[in-house]
Amino acid sequence: MPQSAYSKIDRTILDTLKPAGRSYWIGVGLLGLGVLVGAACWTYQLLVGIGVGGQNNPVGWGTYLINFVFWVGIAHSGTLISAILHLFRAGWRNPIARAAETMTVFAVCTAGLFPFIHLGRAWMVYFMLPVPNQRNLWPNFQSPLMFDVVAISTYLTVSVMFWYTGMLPDLAIIRDRAAGMRKKIFTVLSLGWTGAHEEWRHYSRAYLFFAALATPLVISVHSVVSWDFALGIAPGWHTTIFAPYFVAGAIHSGLAMVLTLLIPLRSMFKLKEIITLRVLENIAKTIIFTGLIVGFAYGTEFFIAWYSHNSVETTVFAWRATGHYSVEFWIMVICNTTIPLLFFFRKVRTHIIPLFVISVLINVGMWFERFVIIITSVARDFIPHAWGLYAPTLVEFGIMLGTFCLFFFAFALFVKHLPSVSMTEMKEVTAP
Amino acid sequence: MKKSADAPHQHVMGLFRSEDQAAAAIRKLAQSPWKLRRVHSPVPSHKIAAALALKKSRxxxxxxxxxxxxxxxxxxxxxxxxxxxxxxxxxxxxxxxxxxxxxxxxxxxxxxxxxxxxxxxxxxGLPTFKRLQHYDARCSGEHFGILAACRPEQHRELAEFFTRQGGEPRIFDAPSPTRGQAP
Incomplete structure (x- = not known):
């Protein structure tokens, strides 16, 4: 009997869950080693104190906050792909929605580590929770930092629930093809899902509401992150453009990370027929759009600094482009706004190597964007005698390496143990 | 044998590869003496939802x-x-x-x-594992499964009904041969 399209989808994706080879476990082992390096550096910081980092007065927020904003940004395109494109009924998002949602979950978890790390005394984290503590103080909900706690916690909770609910039908597929202990585990994980009409009726509705709720949430979360800065009165921060600027940047970096993850994934697991070049091309086209918005935002910041005739703003922005951190600034501009324009050329956006290289460069550029925003404004504040510079220390680099490894470590484990492409959503856009 | 509404039932599932055939079978089943229990499908289906005349979810x-x-x-x-x-x-x-x-x-x-x-x-009603009792694993793959119940002596007729509609019947919990049923 000829194989139907549905069973071909199942077989292709279930093949990715077969026991991994040695090279996979070597890769996972190396990533695990990186995680241990990060954990060791954090332990050292806990024992010695936050002073082992390069943060100083006036630059009080270093790589910990840079990485926090970077990972929250990465998380955003997962929701864009799974929720916003679902509402627009963009069928091309179906092969990549699961990987993007997973990326969101792990990126938010990674981001969530940095406020703990930056606290120094991480055990004081409960001060951020709305519980009366021994000093009978409650969190100040007028503070943007508390907005952040509420927004990121909500985003993590919603993303995990969205991700898990969306995976139920796929977990049932694995259960139905498994045996022994694996079958028992997936029977529990799938909650007994059978694809009964009553289940689909409520599932479709619930999924739609998930998407409808996640869409404003995702926009609010990075807006809230931007207000960590915009509500401060530092030059270069105190601006109304920050919320849309951050949201566009977040989606820009997240889409780039989707390409960075998917290109090796489709190659390693032979998913070329599922994650087609057309899907990657559509991501590249969206990156052109977000890159143009980001470029427009960069230009607007400079324009407003000049147009306002505010000498402090003008000086800070001139210093960004020509001062101590000008290399970081130009890496940011070139990687985020100029290089993505290469995607206008069809030959570039339909070839794997340029797609991958450009996606990595955008990630680099977006990391430096957060560096430029977080460091330069407070390094050149209002009063010249309070100016100062910042450079990350080895401990910070170690923690950064650890968290990057943690993200890829978690993703690598995920793709081998759970379906990285939604079989159900693929079937929805395929004739049986 | 009990004559009441809770009389023993036999479950038969019709497995269809075609969504259209499954939807047509559901409509015909509604006019038959047999009881439609559930429909399982690998994807949400508007055609099946229409055939079942499902109400909007709450x-x-x-x-x-x-x-x-x-x-x-x-x-x-x-x-x-x-x-x-x-x-x-x-x-x-x-x-x-x-x-x-x-x-x-x-x-x-x-x-x-x-x-x-x-x-x-x-x-x-999730999590529940009761539905797995009369369930065919092929329904999560590529088949649309229509589960219907009948009196034990009618199971052959119901299986034939599904065959006529283009499906492959699967008989669950067949009564023992001592009661005159098929093994």
Whole structure:
């Protein structure tokens, strides 16, 4: 009997869950080693104190906050792909929605580590929770930092629930093809899902509401992150453009990370027929759009600094482009706004190597964007005698390496143990 | 043998590769003496939903209720916390509603999602493992499975009905041959 399209989808994706080879476990082992390096550096910081980092007065927020904003940004395109494109009924998002949602979950978890790390005394984290503590103080909900706690916690909770609910039908597929202990585990994980009409009726509705709720949430979360800065009165921060600027940047970096993850994934697991070049091309086209918005935002910041005739703003922005951190600034501009324009050329956006290289460069550029925003404004504040510079220390680099490894470590484990492409959503856009 | 409504039933599933054939079989089954129990499908199907004349899901009511609870909880928490800590910060009043909109908004979304999940679980009855009793694993792959119940002596007829509709019948919990049924 000829194989139907549905069973071909199942077989292709279930093949990715077969026991991994040695090279996979070597890769996972190396990533695990990186995680241990990060954990060791954090332990050292806990024992010695936050002073082992390069943060100083006036630059009080270093790589910990840079990485926090970077990972929250990465998380955003997962929701864009799974929720916003679902509402627009963009069928091309179906092969990549699961990987993007997973990326969101792990990126938010990674981001969530940095406020703990930056606290120094991480055990004081409960001060951020709305519980009366021994000093009978409650969190100040007028503070943007508390907005952040509420927004990121909500985003993590919603993303995990969205991700898990969306995976139920796929977990049932694995259960139905498994045996022994694996079958028992997936029977529990799938909650007994059978694809009964009553289940689909409520599932479709619930999924739609998930998407409808996640869409404003995702926009609010990075807006809230931007207000960590915009509500401060530092030059270069105190601006109304920050919320849309951050949201566009977040989606820009997240889409780039989707390409960075998917290109090796489709190659390693032979998913070329599922994650087609057309899907990657559509991501590249969206990156052109977000890159143009980001470029427009960069230009607007400079324009407003000049147009306002505010000498402090003008000086800070001139210093960004020509001062101590000008290399970081130009890496940011070139990687985020100029290089993505290469995607206008069809030959570039339909070839794997340029797609991958450009996606990595955008990630680099977006990391430096957060560096430029977080460091330069407070390094050149209002009063010249309070100016100062910042450079990350080895401990910070170690923690950064650890968290990057943690993200890829978690993703690598995920793709081998759970379906990285939604079989159900693929079937929805395929004739049986 | 009992004659009441809870008389023993035999379950037969018709497995169809075609969504259209499954939808047609559902319509014909509705006119037959047999009882439609469930329809399993690998994907949500509008054709099957139409054949079953399903009503709109009420999950949205749970979502709405969650959202309303969240809205008031968020504002309530922010106001309560502020009044416990009676300090003027940044020149804003102790109960500053504008910044509390953010807390209220995030809680609205969070609780709406809690309501959504609660609605989904209560309406579908998940987690449950009872449905796996009369279930064919092929339904999560490429088959549309129509589960129907009949009196034990009618199971052959029901199986033939599914065959006529283009499906492959599967008979569950066949009564013992001593009762004159097929093995």
């Amino acid at each position: 999950v949205g009511l749970f979502t709405l209720a969650g959202g309303i609870i969240g809205f008031f909880s968020g504002f309530g928490l922010a106001i309560y916390a502020s009044t416990q800590w009676h300090l003027i910060v940044g020149g804003k009043p102790v109960v500053a509603l504008v910044p509390f909109v953010i807390v209220g908004f995030e809680f609205t979304i969070l609780f709406a999602v809690f309501g959504n999940v609660l609605g989904f679980l209560t309406q579908t």
